[in-house]
Amino acid sequence: MAVATNVSRFEGVKMAPPDPILGVSEAFKADTDDLKLNLGVGAYRTEDLRPYVLNVVKKAENMMLEKGENKEYLPIEGLAAFIKATVELLLGADNDVTKQGRVATVQGLSGTGSLRLGAAFIQRYFPGTQVLISSPTWGNHKNIFNDAGVPWSEYRYYDSKTVGLDFEGMLADIKAAPSGSFVLLHGCAHNPTGIDPTPDQWEKIADVIQEKNHTTFFDVAYQGFASGSLDEDASSVRLFVARGMEVFVAQSYSKNLGLYAERIGAINVVCSSSEVANRVKSQLKRLARPMYSNPPVHGAQIVANVVGNPVLFDEWKSEMELMSGRIKGVRQRLYANLSAKDKSGKDWSFVLRQIGMFSFTGLNKAQSENMSSKWHIYMTKDGRISLAGLSLSKCEYLADAIIDSYYNVS
Numbered sequence: 001m002a003v004a005t006n007v008s009r010f011e012g013v014k015m016a017p018p019d020p021i022l023g024v025s026e027a028f029k030a031d032t033d034d035l036k037l038n039l040g041v042g043a044y045r046t047e048d049l050r051p052y053v054l055n056v057v058k059k060a061e062n063m064m065l066e067k068g069e070n071k072e073y074l075p076i077e078g079l080a081a082f083i084k085a086t087v088e089l090l091l092g093a094d095n096d097v098t099k100q101g102r103v104a105t106v107q108g109l110s111g112t113g114s115l116r117l118g119a120a121f122i123q124r125y126f127p128g129t130q131v132l133i134s135s136p137t138w139g140n141h142k143n144i145f146n147d148a149g150v151p152w153s154e155y156r157y158y159d160s161k162t163v164g165l166d167f168e169g170m171l172a173d174i175k176a177a178p179s180g181s182f183v184l185l186h187g188c189a190h191n192p193t194g195i196d197p198t199p200d201q202w203e204k205i206a207d208v209i210q211e212k213n214h215t216t217f218f219d220v221a222y223q224g225f226a227s228g229s230l231d232e233d234a235s236s237v238r239l240f241v242a243r244g245m246e247v248f249v250a251q252s253y254s255k256n257l258g259l260y261a262e263r264i265g266a267i268n269v270v271c272s273s274s275e276v277a278n279r280v281k282s283q284l285k286r287l288a289r290p291m292y293s294n295p296p297v298h299g300a301q302i303v304a305n306v307v308g309n310p311v312l313f314d315e316w317k318s319e320m321e322l323m324s325g326r327i328k329g330v331r332q333r334l335y336a337n338l339s340a341k342d343k344s345g346k347d348w349s350f351v352l353r354q355i356g357m358f359s360f361t362g363l364n365k366a367q368s369e370n371m372s373s374k375w376h377i378y379m380t381k382d383g384r385i386s387l388a389g390l391s392l393s394k395c396e397y398l399a400d401a402i403i404d405s406y407y408n409v410s
Protein backbone atom coordinates (compact mmCIF):
# COMPACT_ATOMS: atom_id res chain seq x y z
CA MET A 1 0.00 0.00 0.00
CA ALA A 2 1.31 3.43 -0.91
CA VAL A 3 2.21 5.55 2.10
CA ALA A 4 1.51 9.27 1.89
CA THR A 5 4.60 11.32 2.55
CA ASN A 6 5.15 15.03 2.59
CA VAL A 7 8.17 14.76 0.30
CA SER A 8 7.01 15.98 -3.08
CA ARG A 9 7.69 14.11 -6.27
CA PHE A 10 8.45 17.56 -7.66
CA GLU A 11 11.16 18.49 -5.15
CA GLY A 12 13.64 18.85 -8.01
CA VAL A 13 11.52 21.39 -9.91
CA LYS A 14 13.20 24.77 -9.83
CA MET A 15 11.40 28.12 -9.78
CA ALA A 16 11.26 29.57 -13.28
CA PRO A 17 12.26 33.20 -13.68
CA PRO A 18 9.45 35.65 -14.49
CA ASP A 19 8.91 36.23 -18.22
CA PRO A 20 10.94 39.27 -19.33
CA ILE A 21 7.87 40.83 -21.00
CA LEU A 22 4.69 39.41 -19.45
CA GLY A 23 6.40 39.36 -16.04
CA VAL A 24 6.59 43.18 -16.26
CA SER A 25 2.77 43.36 -16.16
CA GLU A 26 2.78 41.29 -12.96
CA ALA A 27 5.27 43.67 -11.31
CA PHE A 28 3.14 46.64 -12.49
CA LYS A 29 -0.01 45.16 -10.95
CA ALA A 30 1.77 44.72 -7.62
CA ASP A 31 2.81 48.42 -7.49
CA THR A 32 0.30 50.55 -5.54
CA ASP A 33 1.68 54.00 -6.48
CA ASP A 34 -0.73 56.31 -8.36
CA LEU A 35 1.98 57.43 -10.77
CA LYS A 36 2.61 53.91 -12.08
CA LEU A 37 2.79 53.39 -15.81
CA ASN A 38 3.00 50.09 -17.72
CA LEU A 39 5.18 50.44 -20.82
CA GLY A 40 6.17 46.77 -20.79
CA VAL A 41 3.91 44.67 -22.99
CA GLY A 42 2.98 45.95 -26.48
CA ALA A 43 -0.73 46.39 -25.88
CA TYR A 44 -2.65 49.38 -27.19
CA ARG A 45 -4.30 51.69 -24.69
CA THR A 46 -6.56 54.69 -25.23
CA GLU A 47 -5.43 58.22 -24.29
CA ASP A 48 -6.85 57.58 -20.78
CA LEU A 49 -4.80 54.37 -20.69
CA ARG A 50 -7.66 51.89 -20.91
CA PRO A 51 -7.73 48.74 -23.06
CA TYR A 52 -9.47 49.32 -26.39
CA VAL A 53 -11.95 47.02 -28.13
CA LEU A 54 -12.19 48.12 -31.76
CA ASN A 55 -15.62 49.21 -33.00
CA VAL A 56 -15.31 46.87 -35.97
CA VAL A 57 -14.74 43.99 -33.57
CA LYS A 58 -17.92 44.85 -31.64
CA LYS A 59 -19.85 45.08 -34.92
CA ALA A 60 -18.47 41.75 -36.12
CA GLU A 61 -19.43 40.13 -32.81
CA ASN A 62 -22.97 41.49 -33.12
CA MET A 63 -23.19 40.05 -36.64
CA MET A 64 -22.03 36.70 -35.29
CA LEU A 65 -24.68 36.74 -32.57
CA GLU A 66 -27.38 37.57 -35.11
CA LYS A 67 -26.26 34.78 -37.41
CA GLY A 68 -26.27 32.39 -34.44
CA GLU A 69 -22.78 30.98 -35.09
CA ASN A 70 -22.30 27.57 -33.50
CA LYS A 71 -19.47 26.15 -31.38
CA GLU A 72 -18.70 23.00 -33.35
CA TYR A 73 -15.08 21.93 -33.76
CA LEU A 74 -13.26 23.64 -36.59
CA PRO A 75 -11.28 21.57 -39.08
CA ILE A 76 -7.61 21.19 -38.05
CA GLU A 77 -6.57 23.93 -40.48
CA GLY A 78 -9.13 26.37 -39.07
CA LEU A 79 -12.10 28.35 -40.38
CA ALA A 80 -12.25 28.46 -44.20
CA ALA A 81 -13.52 32.06 -44.34
CA PHE A 82 -10.70 33.12 -42.01
CA ILE A 83 -8.05 31.40 -44.11
CA LYS A 84 -9.29 33.14 -47.26
CA ALA A 85 -9.36 36.52 -45.52
CA THR A 86 -5.99 36.20 -43.83
CA VAL A 87 -4.09 35.33 -47.03
CA GLU A 88 -5.76 38.19 -48.86
CA LEU A 89 -4.82 40.62 -46.13
CA LEU A 90 -1.23 39.45 -46.27
CA LEU A 91 -0.66 39.14 -50.01
CA GLY A 92 -3.34 41.42 -51.44
CA ALA A 93 -6.81 40.45 -52.63
CA ASP A 94 -5.73 39.84 -56.20
CA ASN A 95 -2.45 38.02 -55.81
CA ASP A 96 -1.21 35.32 -58.17
CA VAL A 97 0.02 32.85 -55.58
CA THR A 98 -3.40 32.25 -54.02
CA LYS A 99 -4.98 32.00 -57.47
CA GLN A 100 -2.41 29.33 -58.26
CA GLY A 101 -3.12 27.56 -54.95
CA ARG A 102 0.47 27.94 -53.84
CA VAL A 103 -0.11 29.01 -50.23
CA ALA A 104 -0.45 26.50 -47.42
CA THR A 105 -2.29 28.33 -44.64
CA VAL A 106 -3.20 26.93 -41.25
CA GLN A 107 -4.94 28.98 -38.57
CA GLY A 108 -2.68 29.26 -35.53
CA LEU A 109 -2.84 30.28 -31.88
CA SER A 110 -1.99 33.87 -32.72
CA GLY A 111 1.53 34.89 -33.75
CA THR A 112 3.27 32.79 -31.12
CA GLY A 113 1.41 29.57 -31.91
CA SER A 114 1.90 30.14 -35.64
CA LEU A 115 5.64 30.65 -35.21
CA ARG A 116 5.72 27.53 -33.04
CA LEU A 117 3.97 25.47 -35.72
CA GLY A 118 6.38 26.74 -38.38
CA ALA A 119 9.29 25.91 -36.08
CA ALA A 120 7.92 22.37 -35.53
CA PHE A 121 7.72 21.94 -39.30
CA ILE A 122 11.35 23.05 -39.71
CA GLN A 123 12.43 20.67 -36.97
CA ARG A 124 10.60 17.76 -38.62
CA TYR A 125 11.68 18.31 -42.21
CA PHE A 126 15.02 20.08 -41.78
CA PRO A 127 16.41 18.70 -38.51
CA GLY A 128 19.61 20.42 -37.42
CA THR A 129 19.14 23.33 -39.83
CA GLN A 130 19.59 26.65 -38.07
CA VAL A 131 17.39 29.69 -38.00
CA LEU A 132 19.08 33.08 -38.11
CA ILE A 133 17.54 35.57 -35.70
CA SER A 134 18.16 39.31 -35.49
CA SER A 135 20.18 40.72 -32.60
CA PRO A 136 18.23 41.90 -30.72
CA THR A 137 14.81 40.38 -31.31
CA TRP A 138 11.49 39.76 -29.56
CA GLY A 139 12.47 37.77 -26.45
CA ASN A 140 10.17 34.85 -27.15
CA HIS A 141 11.68 33.97 -30.57
CA LYS A 142 14.58 32.15 -28.95
CA ASN A 143 12.27 30.23 -26.59
CA ILE A 144 10.05 29.18 -29.48
CA PHE A 145 12.89 27.74 -31.55
CA ASN A 146 14.60 26.24 -28.48
CA ASP A 147 11.46 24.40 -27.44
CA ALA A 148 10.88 23.20 -30.99
CA GLY A 149 14.44 21.84 -31.07
CA VAL A 150 15.57 24.17 -33.86
CA PRO A 151 19.12 25.54 -33.45
CA TRP A 152 19.50 29.27 -33.97
CA SER A 153 22.22 31.89 -34.25
CA GLU A 154 22.08 35.66 -34.48
CA TYR A 155 22.72 38.16 -37.24
CA ARG A 156 23.72 41.76 -36.52
CA TYR A 157 20.80 44.16 -36.77
CA TYR A 158 21.01 47.09 -34.37
CA ASP A 159 23.88 49.56 -34.34
CA SER A 160 23.92 51.33 -30.97
CA LYS A 161 26.30 54.00 -32.29
CA THR A 162 23.95 55.20 -35.02
CA VAL A 163 20.80 53.98 -33.24
CA GLY A 164 20.00 52.56 -36.65
CA LEU A 165 20.26 49.41 -38.73
CA ASP A 166 23.65 47.70 -39.02
CA PHE A 167 22.84 46.85 -42.62
CA GLU A 168 26.35 45.80 -43.66
CA GLY A 169 26.64 43.56 -40.58
CA MET A 170 23.24 42.06 -41.25
CA LEU A 171 24.05 41.20 -44.86
CA ALA A 172 27.49 39.84 -43.96
CA ASP A 173 26.06 37.52 -41.30
CA ILE A 174 23.27 36.24 -43.56
CA LYS A 175 25.88 35.65 -46.26
CA ALA A 176 28.23 33.84 -43.88
CA ALA A 177 25.56 31.38 -42.65
CA PRO A 178 25.52 27.84 -44.11
CA SER A 179 23.51 27.69 -47.37
CA GLY A 180 19.93 26.63 -46.86
CA SER A 181 19.52 28.23 -43.45
CA PHE A 182 16.23 29.80 -42.37
CA VAL A 183 16.24 33.57 -41.84
CA LEU A 184 13.72 35.07 -39.45
CA LEU A 185 12.76 38.60 -40.50
CA HIS A 186 10.28 40.96 -38.86
CA GLY A 187 7.92 41.90 -41.71
CA CYS A 188 7.50 45.42 -40.31
CA ALA A 189 7.86 47.39 -37.08
CA HIS A 190 10.86 45.45 -35.81
CA ASN A 191 10.51 44.53 -32.14
CA PRO A 192 12.24 45.86 -30.02
CA THR A 193 14.23 48.38 -32.09
CA GLY A 194 11.47 50.02 -34.19
CA ILE A 195 13.95 50.11 -37.09
CA ASP A 196 12.97 48.57 -40.44
CA PRO A 197 15.02 48.18 -43.63
CA THR A 198 14.23 50.61 -46.47
CA PRO A 199 12.60 49.22 -49.67
CA ASP A 200 16.01 49.22 -51.33
CA GLN A 201 17.56 47.36 -48.40
CA TRP A 202 14.74 44.76 -48.51
CA GLU A 203 15.70 44.09 -52.16
CA LYS A 204 19.32 43.56 -51.15
CA ILE A 205 18.34 41.27 -48.27
CA ALA A 206 16.24 39.23 -50.72
CA ASP A 207 19.24 39.08 -53.12
CA VAL A 208 21.50 37.56 -50.46
CA ILE A 209 18.87 35.12 -49.24
CA GLN A 210 18.29 33.91 -52.81
CA GLU A 211 21.99 33.71 -53.54
CA LYS A 212 22.50 31.51 -50.46
CA ASN A 213 19.39 29.37 -50.99
CA HIS A 214 18.17 30.37 -47.58
CA THR A 215 14.46 30.37 -46.75
CA THR A 216 12.80 33.38 -45.15
CA PHE A 217 10.54 33.11 -42.15
CA PHE A 218 8.61 36.37 -41.77
CA ASP A 219 7.07 37.29 -38.46
CA VAL A 220 4.23 39.72 -39.20
CA ALA A 221 2.87 40.71 -35.80
CA TYR A 222 2.25 44.42 -36.48
CA GLN A 223 0.67 44.73 -39.94
CA GLY A 224 -0.79 48.25 -39.98
CA PHE A 225 1.15 49.51 -36.96
CA ALA A 226 4.33 50.56 -38.76
CA SER A 227 2.95 52.95 -41.38
CA GLY A 228 -0.73 52.94 -40.48
CA SER A 229 -1.41 51.20 -43.81
CA LEU A 230 -2.16 47.47 -43.92
CA ASP A 231 -0.89 47.20 -47.51
CA GLU A 232 2.30 49.15 -47.05
CA ASP A 233 3.22 47.10 -43.99
CA ALA A 234 2.94 43.87 -46.01
CA SER A 235 5.23 45.17 -48.76
CA SER A 236 8.34 43.31 -47.52
CA VAL A 237 6.53 39.97 -47.69
CA ARG A 238 4.94 40.83 -51.05
CA LEU A 239 8.32 41.78 -52.48
CA PHE A 240 9.82 38.39 -51.59
CA VAL A 241 6.77 36.54 -52.90
CA ALA A 242 6.80 38.53 -56.17
CA ARG A 243 10.37 37.35 -56.68
CA GLY A 244 9.07 33.78 -56.62
CA MET A 245 10.68 32.96 -53.28
CA GLU A 246 9.22 30.31 -50.98
CA VAL A 247 8.56 31.87 -47.57
CA PHE A 248 7.00 31.16 -44.20
CA VAL A 249 4.84 33.93 -42.76
CA ALA A 250 3.44 33.94 -39.23
CA GLN A 251 0.57 36.41 -38.79
CA SER A 252 -1.00 37.80 -35.65
CA TYR A 253 -4.25 39.73 -35.06
CA SER A 254 -3.39 40.56 -31.44
CA LYS A 255 -2.29 44.10 -32.14
CA ASN A 256 -3.92 45.30 -35.35
CA LEU A 257 -7.41 44.06 -34.41
CA GLY A 258 -6.77 44.23 -30.67
CA LEU A 259 -7.62 40.52 -30.34
CA TYR A 260 -4.84 39.77 -27.84
CA ALA A 261 -6.80 37.23 -25.80
CA GLU A 262 -8.56 35.55 -28.73
CA ARG A 263 -5.28 33.96 -29.87
CA ILE A 264 -5.91 34.32 -33.56
CA GLY A 265 -3.28 34.23 -36.29
CA ALA A 266 -1.97 31.98 -39.06
CA ILE A 267 1.05 30.24 -40.45
CA ASN A 268 1.36 30.58 -44.23
CA VAL A 269 3.87 28.76 -46.36
CA VAL A 270 4.17 30.13 -49.89
CA CYS A 271 5.36 27.23 -52.05
CA SER A 272 6.60 26.87 -55.60
CA SER A 273 3.55 24.83 -56.73
CA SER A 274 0.06 23.99 -55.53
CA GLU A 275 1.06 20.38 -55.32
CA VAL A 276 3.85 21.16 -52.83
CA ALA A 277 1.54 23.53 -50.92
CA ASN A 278 -1.02 20.74 -50.47
CA ARG A 279 1.57 18.42 -49.02
CA VAL A 280 3.03 21.10 -46.75
CA LYS A 281 -0.45 21.94 -45.48
CA SER A 282 -1.19 18.28 -44.74
CA GLN A 283 1.96 18.11 -42.61
CA LEU A 284 1.21 21.34 -40.75
CA LYS A 285 -2.17 19.83 -39.86
CA ARG A 286 -0.47 16.65 -38.74
CA LEU A 287 1.75 18.70 -36.41
CA ALA A 288 -1.19 20.69 -35.03
CA ARG A 289 -3.46 17.72 -34.25
CA PRO A 290 -1.47 16.21 -31.35
CA MET A 291 -0.51 19.67 -30.00
CA TYR A 292 -3.95 21.30 -29.67
CA SER A 293 -6.19 19.35 -32.10
CA ASN A 294 -7.89 22.31 -33.78
CA PRO A 295 -7.99 26.07 -33.21
CA PRO A 296 -10.57 28.28 -31.42
CA VAL A 297 -13.38 29.69 -33.53
CA HIS A 298 -14.37 33.05 -32.05
CA GLY A 299 -11.40 35.18 -33.15
CA ALA A 300 -11.38 33.52 -36.56
CA GLN A 301 -15.01 34.54 -37.10
CA ILE A 302 -14.25 38.10 -36.07
CA VAL A 303 -11.36 38.36 -38.56
CA ALA A 304 -13.42 36.74 -41.32
CA ASN A 305 -16.29 39.17 -40.69
CA VAL A 306 -14.05 42.25 -40.67
CA VAL A 307 -11.60 41.47 -43.46
CA GLY A 308 -14.19 39.73 -45.60
CA ASN A 309 -16.74 42.57 -45.37
CA PRO A 310 -15.89 45.65 -47.49
CA VAL A 311 -17.69 48.10 -45.17
CA LEU A 312 -16.12 46.82 -41.96
CA PHE A 313 -12.76 46.47 -43.70
CA ASP A 314 -12.77 50.18 -44.57
CA GLU A 315 -13.81 51.06 -41.04
CA TRP A 316 -10.99 48.93 -39.70
CA LYS A 317 -8.47 50.83 -41.82
CA SER A 318 -9.64 54.10 -40.24
CA GLU A 319 -9.42 52.65 -36.74
CA MET A 320 -5.97 51.30 -37.55
CA GLU A 321 -4.87 54.79 -38.64
CA LEU A 322 -6.36 56.22 -35.48
CA MET A 323 -4.38 53.81 -33.27
CA SER A 324 -1.10 54.25 -35.11
CA GLY A 325 -1.74 58.01 -35.27
CA ARG A 326 -2.13 58.19 -31.49
CA ILE A 327 1.22 56.44 -31.09
CA LYS A 328 2.88 58.85 -33.53
CA GLY A 329 1.43 61.69 -31.45
CA VAL A 330 2.98 60.47 -28.20
CA ARG A 331 6.25 59.86 -30.05
CA GLN A 332 6.34 63.52 -31.02
CA ARG A 333 5.37 64.75 -27.57
CA LEU A 334 7.96 62.53 -25.88
CA TYR A 335 10.66 63.73 -28.26
CA ALA A 336 9.68 67.37 -27.66
CA ASN A 337 9.78 66.88 -23.88
CA LEU A 338 13.12 65.07 -23.96
CA SER A 339 14.70 67.71 -26.20
CA ALA A 340 13.37 70.60 -24.13
CA LYS A 341 14.42 69.17 -20.78
CA ASP A 342 17.82 67.75 -21.70
CA LYS A 343 20.23 70.70 -21.82
CA SER A 344 23.23 68.56 -22.82
CA GLY A 345 22.45 68.72 -26.53
CA LYS A 346 21.94 64.95 -26.84
CA ASP A 347 20.06 64.05 -30.01
CA TRP A 348 16.82 62.27 -29.08
CA SER A 349 15.45 62.23 -32.64
CA PHE A 350 15.75 58.44 -32.81
CA VAL A 351 12.43 58.40 -30.91
CA LEU A 352 10.83 59.95 -34.01
CA ARG A 353 12.63 57.73 -36.51
CA GLN A 354 11.63 54.47 -34.81
CA ILE A 355 8.31 53.03 -35.95
CA GLY A 356 5.59 50.77 -34.60
CA MET A 357 4.51 50.36 -30.99
CA PHE A 358 7.92 50.62 -29.36
CA SER A 359 10.82 52.90 -28.71
CA PHE A 360 14.21 51.39 -28.00
CA THR A 361 15.56 54.01 -25.61
CA GLY A 362 19.15 52.84 -25.21
CA LEU A 363 18.67 52.63 -21.42
CA ASN A 364 20.66 49.74 -19.97
CA LYS A 365 19.47 47.19 -17.41
CA ALA A 366 20.35 49.27 -14.32
CA GLN A 367 18.80 52.38 -15.85
CA SER A 368 15.63 50.45 -16.80
CA GLU A 369 15.45 49.14 -13.24
CA ASN A 370 15.68 52.72 -11.93
CA MET A 371 12.69 53.58 -14.12
CA SER A 372 10.57 51.09 -12.16
CA SER A 373 12.06 51.32 -8.67
CA LYS A 374 12.21 55.11 -8.51
CA TRP A 375 9.65 56.31 -11.07
CA HIS A 376 7.11 53.43 -11.11
CA ILE A 377 7.47 53.17 -14.87
CA TYR A 378 7.52 49.53 -15.96
CA MET A 379 9.43 48.53 -19.08
CA THR A 380 11.52 45.61 -20.32
CA LYS A 381 15.12 45.46 -19.13
CA ASP A 382 16.49 45.78 -22.66
CA GLY A 383 15.48 49.45 -22.64
CA ARG A 384 12.29 49.04 -24.68
CA ILE A 385 9.21 51.12 -23.90
CA SER A 386 5.79 50.49 -25.40
CA LEU A 387 4.44 53.81 -26.65
CA ALA A 388 1.08 52.08 -27.13
CA GLY A 389 0.75 52.22 -23.34
CA LEU A 390 1.66 55.92 -23.09
CA SER A 391 -0.64 58.96 -23.08
CA LEU A 392 0.16 62.55 -24.05
CA SER A 393 -0.35 63.65 -20.47
CA LYS A 394 2.27 61.20 -19.17
CA CYS A 395 5.01 62.16 -21.67
CA GLU A 396 6.54 64.85 -19.50
CA TYR A 397 6.77 62.56 -16.48
CA LEU A 398 8.32 59.87 -18.68
CA ALA A 399 10.86 62.31 -20.10
CA ASP A 400 11.91 63.31 -16.55
CA ALA A 401 12.32 59.64 -15.65
CA ILE A 402 14.34 58.82 -18.77
CA ILE A 403 16.67 61.80 -18.31
CA ASP A 404 17.19 60.99 -14.62
CA SER A 405 17.91 57.31 -15.37
CA TYR A 406 20.14 58.08 -18.34
CA TYR A 407 22.38 60.63 -16.58
CA ASN A 408 22.28 59.56 -12.93
CA VAL A 409 22.49 55.76 -13.18
CA SER A 410 25.47 54.14 -14.86
Ligand code: PLA
Pocket residue numbers: 021022040041042043109110111112113138140186191219221251252253254260265
Ligand atom coordinates in the same frame (compact mmCIF):
# COMPACT_ATOMS: atom_id res chain seq x y z
N1 PLA B 1 6.05 38.34 -32.87
C1 PLA B 1 6.48 39.51 -32.36
C2 PLA B 1 7.60 40.20 -33.02
C3 PLA B 1 5.86 40.05 -31.24
O1 PLA B 1 6.31 41.21 -30.75
C4 PLA B 1 4.80 39.36 -30.62
C5 PLA B 1 4.13 39.90 -29.40
C6 PLA B 1 4.38 38.16 -31.21
C7 PLA B 1 5.04 37.68 -32.32
C8 PLA B 1 3.28 37.31 -30.68
O2 PLA B 1 2.12 37.87 -30.32
P1 PLA B 1 0.79 37.01 -30.26
O3 PLA B 1 1.15 35.62 -29.92
O4 PLA B 1 -0.04 37.65 -29.22
O5 PLA B 1 0.19 37.12 -31.61
N2 PLA B 1 4.89 40.72 -28.54
C9 PLA B 1 4.32 41.41 -27.39
C10 PLA B 1 3.66 40.47 -26.41
C11 PLA B 1 3.27 42.40 -27.84
C12 PLA B 1 4.45 39.29 -25.98
O6 PLA B 1 5.63 39.40 -25.62
O7 PLA B 1 3.87 38.19 -26.02
C13 PLA B 1 5.47 42.20 -26.75
O8 PLA B 1 5.21 42.96 -25.81
O9 PLA B 1 6.60 42.09 -27.24
